[in-house]
Amino acid sequence: MENNFKSGFIAIIGRPNVGKSTFLNRVVGQKIAIMSNKPQTTRNKIQGVLTQDDAQMVFIDTPGIHKPKHRLGDFMVKIAENTLNEVDAVLFMINAEEGYGKGDQYILDLLQKIHSPVFLVINKIDLVHPHKLLDLIAQYKDKYDFEEIIPISALQGNNVDNLLGLLKDHLPQGPQYYPANQVTDHPERFIISELIREKVLELTREEVPHSVAVVIDSIEKRSSNAIYLQATIVTERKSQKGILIGKQGTMLKNIGIKARKDIESLLGTKVFLELWVKVKADWRNKQSQLNEYGFRMDEY
């Protein structure tokens, strides 16, 4: 039985907002990658691990690949290229509703340089008429020699199991890389900060840019079923700090309440969360300002 076990690393690529994080979260059954309706919120590579009786799939969620405009961009793309060559399969995800675009051609060019098998995943089929889907499949078939073309709805779950089955068929025999109950190899710290950042983006809409960072200052387990967390939201400008705090602190409270609920369901314990806002410039003087803008979320 051991001999028939299949495993492999699978990269998910696609333009921003096509639904990569939604897919990953559905597959591994937990909210581990940040989800947002704004593009380019996936900044780090996040691995989700799906373990079945006879297979293990390790997913790598790459940042939205797009045309590099500066050196950092070039560097990122080089990393993406290397990653794509090292994995066992690549899922190229597109948005059925948007159809073919320039950004996709850029990715298709990138894919021409790699040897790993590529699956075209057409996501958000719940939003389009079947005729449009057929046109899209025909269009993409001409552009690249895909291993498979699979339409899905990551949000509703349609055809996702079929995709996983096909993927498994293509994976090589291999070891179980991670324990069966592990869904991600990232420390909880990172996931927690992403959950808080997600709430910031969700609640502040366009007013606060993606450059906002969330730093976990401390995680303390004071009893078997309670975790005490301190986190700081770091912004670049004073005006953003004002928005994040809101009138009489209402915005920060709301961010904290929503984040706490998600963190509690992720960790399965009660969470006490203290949240602070800092401007990058006064980051070093943090200690002296702590009491000015902080809230304990368990009080709300």
Ligand SMILES: Nc1nc2c(ncn2[C@@H]2O[C@H](COP(=O)(O)OP(=O)(O)OP(=O)(O)O)[C@@H](O)[C@H]2O)c(=O)[nH]1
């Ligand atoms: N209707 C519909 N919406 C979807 C589907 N999959 C994802 N979405 C929505 O599309 C938006 C973007 O989804 P994400 O999963 O954050 O996209 P992403 O590709 O990870 O985006 P980046 O982090 O920018 O790379 C969210 O509002 C999702 O709810 C789907 O199958 N159907």
